[in-house]
Amino acid sequence: MVKSELYQLEKQIGNILIDRPVTGKEHQFAAQVKSVVTHCISLKEKWAHELFHAVKEPVAARYVQFHQAGVTALSNQLTIELPPAYFQGMEDKIHELYLTIVSNLESLLQFLRQGFYKYFDHDYPVSYKQCRERAETINRLIIRLAVALQESGIDEALISSIKLSFDHKFADANELGISYRQLDYCDAITAMIPRLLNEQSNIGTITLAHELYHHNFNSYEFSQWYQEYFSSRINKMVQNKKETAIRDEIDAFRSTFIKQELVFEAELPAISEQLIPWLQQLLPGQPGTDLKASLKINGHERMPLKFSVAQFAFFVRLCYLEGCFPVNNISDILRFFTRNFETKKQLHISFKSFARAFYGADQATAAVVRDFLQRMINYINKTYFP
Numbered sequence: 001m002v003k004s005e006l007y008q009l010e011k012q013i014g015n016i017l018i019d020r021p022v023t024g025k026e027h028q029f030a031a032q033v034k035s036v037v038t039h040c041i042s043l044k045e046k047w048a049h050e051l052f053h054a055v056k057e058p059v060a061a062r063y064v065q066f067h068q069a070g071v072t073a074l075s076n077q078l079t080i081e082l083p084p085a086y087f088q089g090m091e092d093k094i095h096e097l098y099l100t101i102v103s104n105l106e107s108l109l110q111f112l113r114q115g116f117y118k119y120f121d122h123d124y125p126v127s128y129k130q131c132r133e134r135a136e137t138i139n140r141l142i143i144r145l146a147v148a149l150q151e152s153g154i155d156e157a158l159i160s161s162i163k164l165s166f167d168h169k170f171a172d173a174n175e176l177g178i179s180y181r182q183l184d185y186c187d188a189i190t191a192m193i194p195r196l197l198n199e200q201s202n203i204g205t206i207t208l209a210h211e212l213y214h215h216n217f218n219s220y221e222f223s224q225w226y227q228e229y230f231s232s233r234i235n236k237m238v239q240n241k242k243e244t245a246i247r248d249e250i251d252a253f254r255s256t257f258i259k260q261e262l263v264f265e266a267e268l269p270a271i272s273e274q275l276i277p278w279l280q281q282l283l284p285g286q287p288g289t290d291l292k293a294s295l296k297i298n299g300h301e302r303m304p305l306k307f308s309v310a311q312f313a314f315f316v317r318l319c320y321l322e323g324c325f326p327v328n329n330i331s332d333i334l335r336f337f338t339r340n341f342e343t344k345k346q347l348h349i350s351f352k353s354f355a356r357a358f359y360g361a362d363q364a365t366a367a368v369v370r371d372f373l374q375r376m377i378n379y380i381n382k383t384y385f386p
Helices: 004-019 026-051 057-079 084-088 093-115 128-151 156-176 180-199 205-214 220-235 239-254 271-281 289-294 309-321 330-340 351-359 363-384
Strands: 303-305 341-343
Touching: 004 026, 004 057, 026 057, 026 093, 057 093, 057 128, 093 128, 128 156, 128 180, 156 180, 156 205, 156 220, 156 351, 180 205, 205 220, 205 271, 220 239, 220 271, 239 271, 309 330, 309 341, 309 351, 309 363, 330 341, 330 351
Parallel strands: 303 341
Antiparallel strands: none
């Protein structure tokens, strides 16, 4: 039952991709497009009929999510046929017809999500088209919000940390995808900030920071900003007031409800798990405070590398394949290296980009790592086997 609902649509779009419509044959292509649009309309009616009848929830969930994945794949196949110039104003009838099909496929996805929200997989990646459009919309909002926050006197470094967090988020999304849930979270943050600005004429840097904490904004950039900002405040205080200020901040964070169901970076700990232990280390008599400072390397919290992210990930993969790590969980291995190392271009290596590089090295990357390993072998041969 499930497969047959998409078979005809897959066949129609497959024929279009095989035929590769060209200029001069727009009329023939338009007829194919019309057939696809008609079938999309009939699919909505079919889905409504199937799912509004008595169907067990597990069956309904499988049914909806199967079609969600299938329609997303079809939308992506057609979207990659659209050149970037088309979205920048280039007029092209062929690509306009491609976009007509994509828009109807997106309408199917919207129908599934709105009509059968309970069964829709909100952790599944959105389509390429929706990712691009939502990223552009959110980035425009962030630019406007940055101006509004500057006018309100919010710390420039905090504004920069928010903007960089979103920049890195969507840079990863363009390569690795982003889920509906993650996009909804981004929408929640971009809605929260202007609401806060409207409710309070002078919100202040700390108020905004605590509101981001409440929303579990656990990005690396925000966490680093907070630690530097709070350290700067503490260092300006007289000694007998420092401990009180630290304890007050810990109490404020502990009394703040964290929306655990929402998270900016799923691969990073919740913001409470990042900041409260760090604050506790600052208290007098707590082990690790001096050690933390001494572990900085030329001002870096992480070990800096000359490798690129791709080269480093490939090197780690080689070590894993050769059994260098007494750990079998690849996620734990990747998480360790992203938390403890940085490159020249990326002070924070995202888990997603590192995982992608770990599994997807190309020949150029392999060549650089091979040369590096060869130099190591040459040194061993020269030093220990002359």
